[in-house]
Amino acid sequence: MHQKTVGQILSEERQKRRLSTADFAKRARIRENYIIALESDKYEDLPPAVFVKGYVKMYARILGFDSAPVLALLRRDFSLSVRGTLVPREFLTPILKRRNRTARVTSALIGLAVVFLTVSGYVSWQWYQLQQPPRLLITEPSENTVSSPSVTIRGETDIGALLTINNQPVALQPDGSFEVTLEFFTEGIVSLVAESTDQKGRTSTEVRQVQVQF
Structure with a gap:
């Protein structure tokens, strides 16, 4: 069975009270476009995570439900980006994997460069020594x-x-x-x-x- 998203839960709770997005926006004093984005799970259109969590708590207070399970679901499915906004975890994981892979490749390249420079330096020194008159x-x-x-x-x-x-x-x-x-x-x-x-x-x-x- 498909589990509901945070946005779907908030939308259903609002509709149970027969409130439009415009009506709820006035009561909660939240911009309507934020209400629409939140209920559509479009977190890229929302301000930083601290505000999103505040919006969820405002939903719970006005509509009369427990915000804890919804916030837990939010923490499970989303993570903070470097800018403090919410990012789906499935989007964040590949980025981390790419960074780890890039770090490994970079380390390998640095290792190869060190070996190359060491060998080149040794060969150059030996060649230099061979070109010098006797000590x-x-x-x-x-x-x-x-x-x-x-x-x-x-x-x-x-x-x-x-x-x-x-x-x-x-x-x-x-x-x-x-x-x-x-x-x-x-x-x-x-x-x-x-x-x-x-x-x-x-x-x-x-x-x-x-x-x-x-």
């Missing part, structure tokens, strides 16, 4: 150090690079570190020129100047 760092001596004729040079470079200091080949340790001592036979400022060359012929150069004193 070369001299840790000792520091610039303008005063030294004895025996000068010890320490540092590190990329594993597999070819290292020379003042054109003399220098052996690397397995981790790319190196240590070599050069002898100088004259006093004064001398230059230590270190060059590291990788397998593609790219070269890095570091220069240190030290003061040799006997």
Whole structure:
């Protein structure tokens, strides 16, 4: 059996009292077009829900019936929109589902974008690294150090690079570190020129100047 709507119940109660919509509008001091919209269940033509509930209570007071069951039916079949108006629940549910589905799609797209950017960043960094000359760092001596004729040079470079200091080949340790001592036979400022060359012929150069004193 089809259940009556709120509008149908209110319309039947009014007609039992043999009141026209115009007569009831005058008694209730409610605009007649609101009476017609309410009894036709056209809630989109009505003001916010708080007024609609007030209209139902006014019907009950004037026509002499209990408003509680009608208000309960109203709460069951309708929900508040963001603007405070009443919206049929069957219209609201698909909207919520679409929003949830949109949120899931958005989250998935964001996840894919993060993965893409991470992979792209890694590949770009690797490509950048491959285009760079070998790393070369001299840790000792520091610039303008005063030294004895025996000068010890320490540092590190990329594993597999070819290292020379003042054109003399220098052996690397397995981790790319190196240590070599050069002898100088004259006093004064001398230059230590270190060059590291990788397998593609790219070269890095570091220069240190030290003061040799006997």
